[in-house]
Amino acid sequence: MPASVPQPLAVLTLASLLGPPAIAVQGNQPDLIPQAEPDTAPLAKPQEEDYPGTELPMNLNPTPDQARAPIGLLRSPGMPRIYWGQTTRFTSAFNPAFGIAVDGSFNWADNGSDEDGFAFDLGVAELTGQGAISPNWWGNFALETDSEEVELTEAALFYSGLADRTSIRAGRFFLDFGKQMQIHVHDLSTPQRPAVLREYLGTEVPGTGFQFDHWAPIGETTAFRFSTAVFGDQESHGHGFLFDDHDESHGPEVEPFVDDRRDFSELIFTARATAMTDVGEESMLQLGASLRAVPDFGFEGGTNDTGDTLSTDGLNQSVYGLDLTYGWNSDDGTRSWTFGGEYLYADGDLNAEVVGDGTPGASLDLLSGSAQGWFAFAEHAWDQQNSVGLMVSSLEKLEEALPRETESTLYWSHYPTEFMRVRVAGIHFDREGAEDGQALMLQLTGYIGAHGHPYNW
Amino acid sequence: MLTRRILLLATLIGATPLVSGASALPVDGGDPLNVVTTIPDLADIVREVGGDEVKVRCVAKGRENLHSVRLRPSHLVMTARADLFVQVGLALEHGWVPGLLESARNSKIMRDGPLNVGTGWPKLVEIPVTLDRRAGVDIHPLGNPHINMHPDFGSFAGRKIRDRLKAMRPEQAGKFDKNLAAYEKRIAAHRKRWAEAAKLLKGRKVVQYHKEFSYLCGANGILMVGALEPQPGVPPTPGHLAQITKGMRELGVTVILHGPWTPGRVAEDAAKRAGAKAVELPVMTQRDGGTWLGFMDRLHEGLLGAWDLELEEREDQD
Secondary structure, three states, X not given: OOOOOOHHHHHHHHHHHHHHHHHHHHOXXXXXXXXXXXXXXXXXXOHHHHOOOOOOOOOOOOOHHHHOOOOOOOOOOOOOHHHOOHHHOOOHHHOOEEEEEEEEEEEEEEOOOOOEEEEEEEEEEEEEEEEEEEOOEEEEEEEEEOOOOEEEEEEEEEXXXXXXXXXXXXXXXXXXXXXXXXXXXXXXXXXXXXXXHHHHOOOEOEEEEEEEXXXXXXXXXXXXXEEEEEEXXXXXXXXXXXXXXXXXXXXXXXXXXOOOOOOHHHOEEEEEEEEEEEEOOOEEEEEEEEEEEEEEEEEEEEEOOOOOEEEEEEEEEEEEEEEEEEEEEOOOOOOEEEEEEEEEEEEEEXXXXXXXXXOOOOEEEEEEEEEEEEEEEEEEEOOOOEEEEEEEEEEEOOXXXXXXXXXXXXXXXXXXXXXXXXXXXXXXXXXXXXXOEEEEEEEEEEEEEOOOOOOOO | OHHHHHHHHHHHHHHHHHHHHHHOOOOOOOOOEEEXXXXXXXXXXXXXXXXXXXXXXXXXXXXXXXXXXXXXXXXHHHHHOOOEEEEOOOOOOOOOHHHHHHHHOOHHHHHHOOEEOOOOOOOOOOOOOOOOHHHOOOOOOOOOOOHHHOOOHHHXXXXXXXXXXXXXXXXXXXXHHHHHHHHHHHHHHHHHHHHHHHHHHOOOEEEEOOOOOHHHHHHOOOEEEEEOOOOOOOOOOHHHHHHHHHHHHHHOXXXXXXXXXXXXXXXXXXXXXXXXXXXXXXXXXXXXXXXXHHHHHHHHHHHHHHOOOOOOOOOOOO
């Protein structure tokens, strides 16, 4: 380094020139100091000097004091195997990444009934954790609450040691169906899950089971992936949906259920196959097909005159989906267009309604047959902070006579930083045989710490 | 029902090796090593050092924000087939490389790890004292990672790459040494011009949009007075812009540097208010046909042009 450059003098001179306003601009950051001196001489140092090694300014080698653990002092025969050494002696450098996500909205809704007005909704507050267990194993969990109940929506272990591009997950995780169902509502690019997905699959559908996942390259520019999974149960929950209660006129809520233990052939089965390919240098196209089969389930809800819950079982249902997504990004990565959509076809025992609730003749009226619906969206980001989108979903509602419902959502998303989102949305729904509904929402979402879910393309 | 489901499952699983087999590319000693790099700078240096022993592909095109490059299916495919993955490291690409590597699930890369050429970089600047989101969005725990704009980068990265290639192809060690020596000789020739530029640039003052030119400015003795981003990764606010343009006038700062991915309009508006000019500089080599030496030449020419300075005429060196 040349000795003739007077760094302190430069600082003093600049500081005196700068005065209070500019100091306020920079605070106490060392920007007024040149980061390095003119240094354009060829490298002449010996290699060892250039390569001080791979040391990082982190202490991954704790001293004995730091490694002292409060538990697991000495394992004697018969004690839990976990106390065999390292598990109790690592420092916090090996802790998983934890994060908190908070998603809420201030909204006004007129849901087509007598009820309308303003509300503050905590969509979800979520605690997540994720980390590696070993080179081939990692795990994650997600706990969510909408201030009324706490749900464990994810708790899964992932294994990737089988072969290249193959992985297995076991535990509780979201359904791999279409482009959207893996994704938590608070992470969607749209304010809500499209109506057709909510109606035919559920707003969020975590299940407990086992999934096999593999992808393979085809040529130079195409990737193909498929997954198959079996689940012992799948639950649908719907926090954050503005129109949850708009159809209470149809009677008591009827919920699907599955037995705790069933034959293997009666477990819930899902499969998805998808391929994505480059379209030129700036675009890509993705096609996908998905299936969920529920071979043995029942509905329950309402009561008879003696107070017993009504139920029916031995039912089955399948939902098929086809999805298509096109994305374009400018060469600097700041602008984008995304177009996408999905078509769903549901077949089997689709829903049930309570007839004569609380009376001696109370029963569940089963809706069987087929129904279909779709959603499509277009979204444009004109810089890194802003995007607008329009999503339309149209479906045959799973009610008697399958009334047609269409929901349209126009939204603007603003990201002050990548850890925060402000969204303004207007939603309109139009349903045969009912009054139209509409809503306006101002949504705020913030991510504290690491935020991640095991979404796969 | 059970039979049908098992058949479906078996069909899907059975299809796996068929599809996978079509893409398997075993690399023997005679084939070039498949190398994937994050940025074109590294692709160029790998080609210089590896010569015909490597086949190099690159992810970034050259105009993106290095912290958030958009990935396409071909990037996944090329990474899955790579023998070596090279990145700068120092958390420069941490927003997109981990996801790419985890999705590609290339056992060679997972086993050996990517080559992080930035490890051991001896001249790190802007190392944060504390790690806190209040200090910004683009927080790099190890320091400012934009080392590809420092004149030492070519040689430093070249040596790291040579060492890894020698470990992978020991029988070609001599060739890699020779290639690197020839490349460093050319770098030295360019550095003479860069040193001349540095003499003219030393002591001048700039404001950056994002702190990505710190090594370039530091190496040329240019004083970095501030940044339009109030904190790294946080878009400029009206209040901050008002303060910094006022400070620029007081200090006589006449140049705002910004990259291709940053909003040029914001930089130009700020420059207008401060009586300065906004100068767009590349932040990495251009992928198609660009070289790191050419990129560094462009940067120095861009800096000289910002103050209407010129070097004496010279013969082409490259």
